Amino acid sequence: MLDIRRFRSDPDALRTGLSRRGGDAAANVDRIIELDVRQRALGTERDDLRARVKVLSKDVGRLQGQGDAAGAESLMAESRALGERAKVLDVATDAVALEMHDLLLRTPNLPAEDCPDGRGEADNVVLRIEGFDPEAYDAHQRVPHWDIGTELGIIDGERAAKISGSMFTMYRGWGARLLRGMVQLSLDRCADKYEEIRPPTLVRTDTMISTGHLPKFDEEAYYIERDDLWAIPTAEVPLTSLHSQEVLTAAELPLRYCAYTSCFRREAGAAGRDTRGLLRSHEFDKVELFALVADAEQAVTSQNDILARSEALLGELGLAYRILDLCTGDLGGSAARTWDIEAYAPGCDLWLEVSSVSWFADYQARRANIRHRIAGGKGTDVCHTVNGSAMGWPRTVAAYLETHRQPDGSIAVVPALQPYLAGVTSFARR
């Protein structure tokens, strides 16, 4: 959520900032300003009436104490009339405030200054490409992972569909073990600075609103109506709300957490896209890194740290990858700046998004109401949030299987993973 004060002090910056995203978000600015003006006018009038009622009520108490029943009665009548008028204004103010709040919740974040401009995916900027040589892949690596999965019996999409329907996956044997090894490797590599959390995967509506996944994207999430709970689309959701409604001290920031969870996505708008293999599924595993920080400066440091850790993991897994700087047209609604990491999958010849490292400025923290005391100053300030996947699976597994397929069809296990896979250097069909 954007700070309402910016709508008053610098609406032009909001209009230009939001219009960089494309779409019609900039149009919200004028409507919000209009509602804000009305809300304040109504609210001031209501507050003045309430102040009068308070004074009169105290006088009533005093007069009754003095035994002046008639005097008290006349003040009561006056106060009653003012109170009724205040109530009418209160209802009107609330209605305006509600509309404004809802619009504010649906208005995306301002892109960071240095976020590249662009209209969509095609305009994302490739910052770096690491470990990639298109000539380096042999024929045995040009086999898509869905074929490898069937060949080795480690991915069983058909039976996953039997149990849960299409777009669910199932890992078996070495496949399940490879996935678990990657999860553990990621968690272990972050444990030095990021406290490991195992959060709930079902959360309240408020929790989903804080990260920006609601109210706008309710079609994307699984909702359990009977208990009014949502299945998280990413561990970012519970981690961001861990400190909601709290006032932290500057000394305890930054707070860093990592979490391994299942992630649930309805993929409502993606029917028929990427249906093969592991590229898109309703439930997948992810290790998320999260930092709650005081300001933009700390945020950038944290964002770089998360990116570096994610890169290091891909390096250890022996995968080629590239870093994209998402342009304003492709940036998520809550984010101010996002770097995507895409791993190269030689079998399907695709760059697969395996991680997304974002800085949200104070957009999410304001929604979650997470503040910190200003060091050496008065009052509090809204925190900043940063998060990113250490690693998002299915797709990392896909890139891994394709990259490390040997001429004999077995899969090489890189040294970093060997401790998690019983020490083997490769595995084949069992």
Next chain:
RNA sequence: GGAGCGGUGGCCGAGUCCGGUUGAAGGCGCAUCCCUGCUAAGGAUGUGAGGGGGCAACUCCUCCGUGGGUUCAAAUCCCACCCGCUCCGCCA
């Protein structure tokens, strides 16, 4: 699912039965100052958040789990809901 108890400021905790100057005693923590060779201990003062108005001094409103209601006036009375703890039941 049933019964009982509870939810108050950064934290702990009084106040709620019997509504009135209580944004809320007291303590802890924190800040500044005093004392002290240093530290500890001790003393003094200050210390909630959000929002409106004002150049400012300042001033007004809101907030005692959440949402309604009663009243001239609600932390305090009434209703609904949420959360926590304990016990019972049920399931693992």
